[in-house]
Amino acid sequence: MADLKLIGLCGSLRSASTNRLLMNEAARLFGDADFAEGNLRFPLYDGDMESDTGIPAEVQTLSDQIAHADAVVISTPEYNKGIPGVLKNALDWVSRTDGNPWKDKPVAIMSAAAGRAGGERAQNMLRLCLFTFQPHLLQGPEVLVAASSKQFDEDGRLTNEINLKALDDLMQKLRTAAEVNKG
Numbered sequence: 001m002a003d004l005k006l007i008g009l010c011g012s013l014r015s016a017s018t019n020r021l022l023m024n025e026a027a028r029l030f031g032d033a034d035f036a037e038g039n040l041r042f043p044l045y046d047g048d049m050e051s052d053t054g055i056p057a058e059v060q061t062l063s064d065q066i067a068h069a070d071a072v073v074i075s076t077p078e079y080n081k082g083i084p085g086v087l088k089n090a091l092d093w094v095s096r097t098d099g100n101p102w103k104d105k106p107v108a109i110m111s112a113a114a115g116r117a118g119g120e121r122a123q124n125m126l127r128l129c130l131f132t133f134q135p136h137l138l139q140g141p142e143v144l145v146a147a148s149s150k151q152f153d154e155d156g157r158l159t160n161e162i163n164l165k166a167l168d169d170l171m172q173k174l175r176t177a178a179e180v181n182k183g
Contacts, residue, residue: 011076067101102133118144
């Protein structure tokens with residue numbers, strides 16, 4: 001199915017982020033699809049701002065991208081034993097848009113982190129944050145890329161065979177879920 005739409009969310013804003021590399025590697029392994037990276041550069045959520053000026057255009061764009069995607073990939077680092085504020089802020093803002101773009105949406109999460117656990121606590125926190133939106137959250141295989149600065153080659157390809165196999169398996173499960181969901 002070449003007409004699948006995949007959106008990726010990277011919990012790190014740095015252009016050289018290993019989570020961006022991981023997200024792009026996931027999109028490559030997902031296979032033929034229209035892939036876009038969602039923009040998470042939003043103002044901090046503020047109920048007064050929402051009341052005064054409404055939902056920012058960039059938030060509505062992300063919400064629409066999620067709603068129209070067949071599947072979502074989220075790659076997040078672990079900051080101080082949790083998800084980065086930029087990712088939590090994006091989830092909070094999108095939750096304020098009309099409807100629920102996440103409902104029944106196949107979602108795969110992964111993480112790349114400097115530490116030896118590879119972002120395990122961030123993934124646990126992200127699952128808790130997503131739970132209320134009722135996505136079809138894939139349960140595994142877990143993709144936890146530890147010591148992430150040493151796990152990619154100069155072309156941005158994942159070099160660790162165990163992580164690569166887990167990511168490929170996860171992306172094939174995500175693709176199957178997206179195809180089933182699309183009908």
